[in-house]
Amino acid sequence: MADKKLIVITGATGSGKTSIRDYLVEKYHAGKIITHTTRKPRGKEQNNVDYYFETDESFAKLHLLEHVKYVTAQYGSSMEGINKAFENHDVAVIVLDTKGAITYARKLKDQAEIWFIKVDDPDTLRQRMQKRGDESQRIEKRLASDEFMRDMHLPDELKNVATVIDNNDWQVAQKQVDNLMTK
Numbered sequence: 151m152a153d154k155k156l157i158v159i160t161g162a163t164g165s166g167k168t169s170i171r172d173y174l175v176e177k178y179h180a181g182k183i184i185t186h187t188t189r190k191p192r193g194k195e196q197n198n199v200d201y202y203f204e205t206d207e208s209f210a211k212l213h214l215l216e217h218v219k220y221v222t223a224q225y226g227s228s229m230e231g232i233n234k235a236f237e238n239h240d241v242a243v244i245v246l247d248t249k250g251a252i253t254y255a256r257k258l259k260d261q262a263e264i265w266f267i268k269v270d271d272p273d274t275l276r277q278r279m280q281k282r283g284d285e286s287q288r289i290e291k292r293l294a295s296d297e298f299m300r301d302m303h304l305p306d307e308l309k310n311v312a313t314v315i316d317n318n319d320w321q322v323a324q325k326q327v328d329n330l331m332t333k
């Protein structure tokens with residue numbers, strides 16, 4: 151992995167982590183790291199494309215680099231997933247909650263470049279999740295969760311490590327991403 155770059159995208163639910171990940175994949179041909187979850191697919195999400203969708207039983211058998219409980223479901227990522235993305239790419243990208251990002255910063259040190267996606271207003275996030283088609287009960291449960299409160303702010307452990315990307319406005323965020331990718 152020495153000559154490779156791993157970008158870890160973190161931040162609150164609805165902040166645009168997946169959108170920025172997809173932009174990196176489309177424009178910069180980054181390798182997408184697929185993670186595992188026990189939650190049900192949302193909208194048009196597909197198994198093996200958006201996530202590896204697991205049962206509690208299959209999740210328990212995985213060999214994971216890190217795993218978390220986020221509100222009602224489990225999520226986890228593996229070294230195999232990272233290596234698979236690096237097979238054909240020099241840059242790979244993973245989307246994690248802030249707890250996972252802290253684990254990556256600790257375990258992978260300078261090998262992981264952490265980007266924290268910032269959106270200031272919870273109501274903006276609510277509207278984005280509504281537009282995405284999330285069920286309203288699920289949105290409210292997420293917005294009331296400890297995980298949501300935690301992920302709204304850059305954690306102390308990442309303060310000297312992460313690059314903050316302002317995604318209150320897509321054009322502004324896109325420009326910052328372009329600058330980071332061409333520096």
Ligand SMILES: Nc1ncnc2c1ncn2[C@@H]1O[C@H](COP(=O)(O)OP(=O)(O)OP(=O)(O)O)[C@@H](O)[C@H]1O
Pocket residue numbers: 161162163164165166167168169170245278279281282317318319320321323
């Ligand atoms: N700057 C933006 N302005 C308006 N809408 C945006 C912006 N960025 C992303 N979106 C939209 O907001 C919704 C949530 O974005 P996205 O799914 O990328 O967030 P996320 O951080 O990955 O969320 P989650 O953690 O819940 O999976 C999507 O419908 C996306 O198209």
Ligand SMILES: Nc1nc2c(ncn2[C@@H]2O[C@H](COP(=O)(O)O)[C@@H](O)[C@H]2O)c(=O)[nH]1
Pocket residue numbers: 161162163167185186187189216217218220225226227245246247248249250251
């Ligand atoms: N620590 C980890 N966090 C992960 C992983 N895969 C996704 N996530 C994060 O979970 C929440 C909820 O995701 P959603 O798709 O249900 O909206 C979000 O913050 C993701 O970034 C993982 O493997 N490890």
